[in-house]
Amino acid sequence: MNLDEHCRIGSSIYKGNIYGKDLAVKQTKGDIKEELNILQRVNHVNLVSLLGTSCETGGSQWFLVYDYAENGSLDKGLHHNSAASSSSSSALPCLSWSQRIHIALDVASGLHCMHDHTQPNIVHWDVRSKNILLDSKFKAKLANFSMARTVADPTMAKVDVFAFGILLFELLSGKKALKTKDNGVNVMLCKEIREGLRLEEERVDTIMKLMDLKLDNRYSIDGALSLAALAWICTQEKALARPKMDRSRLSPLGTCSVIL
Numbered sequence: 523m524n525l526d527e528h529c530r531i532g533s534s535i536y537k538g539n540i541y542g543k544d545l546a547v548k549q550t551k552g553d554i555k556e557e558l559n560i561l562q563r564v565n566h567v568n569l570v571s572l573l574g575t576s577c578e579t580g581g582s583q584w585f586l587v588y589d590y591a592e593n594g595s596l597d598k599g600l601h602h603n604s605a606a607s608s609s610s611s612s613a614l615p616c617l618s619w620s621q622r623i624h625i626a627l628d629v630a631s632g633l634h635c636m637h638d639h640t641q642p643n644i645v646h647w648d649v650r651s652k653n654i655l656l657d658s659k660f661k662a663k664l665a666n667f668s669m670a671r672t673v674a675d676p677t678m679a680k681v682d683v684f685a686f687g688i689l690l691f692e693l694l695s696g697k698k699a700l701k702t703k704d705n706g707v708n709v710m711l712c713k714e715i716r717e718g719l720r721l722e723e724e725r726v727d728t729i730m731k732l733m734d735l736k737l738d739n740r741y742s743i744d745g746a747l748s749l750a751a752l753a754w755i756c757t758q759e760k761a762l763a764r765p766k767m768d769r770s771r772l773s774p775l776g777t778c779s780v781i782l
Contacts, residue, residue, distance in 0.1 A: 616737070683766070687755070691715055
């Protein structure tokens, strides 16, 4: 429909339909050789699949075609469920505790595939709730590989690990990773939380104050503590102190899935 505004579902992404199948079409400009090269090398249930491409004459404008994610991006599921949006028929229901844990597991699996099961290894470098898509069953898929690169240094993957830790704090709190205080100063969510978790005797109180109110106390406190512990490890200042993205290294996440 000539990129009609009512088909727009993101800043440069549109919902299309080909032969009765809903698809997501990303409009982009410039050199996308690296992105295409990476998209053709990754194949995992938790990574968005590139179905096809098209370009205008001369290659000045490209269109990348992907599977359509019925439940949109994770940031909308977490941050757009306020009272102001609850009256909207398109508003998503609050993500449950179980759904949040499984989303975290999905993202970890997708990153593990990129970091350890592609040759050469790949880093995403833009892991955030906006770039995580949810299908009709709330299965999470990492999207937007425009910043993805081949691993040239062991510390490169640790950038993704740090971003994953930030994502865990967002799943716990329902708050954005970066917030602006009344004085206009930007504060990282994880910095405030990490300070509250330093003292063991204060951790339960810190977590209970942190938890997303929309969960209405329907969560496991032990699971929340385990998830916070993992987020703590992933956001260590020293890159090499952060774990790898595999189940054996992310044991607190496995614990959460057991005590749903």
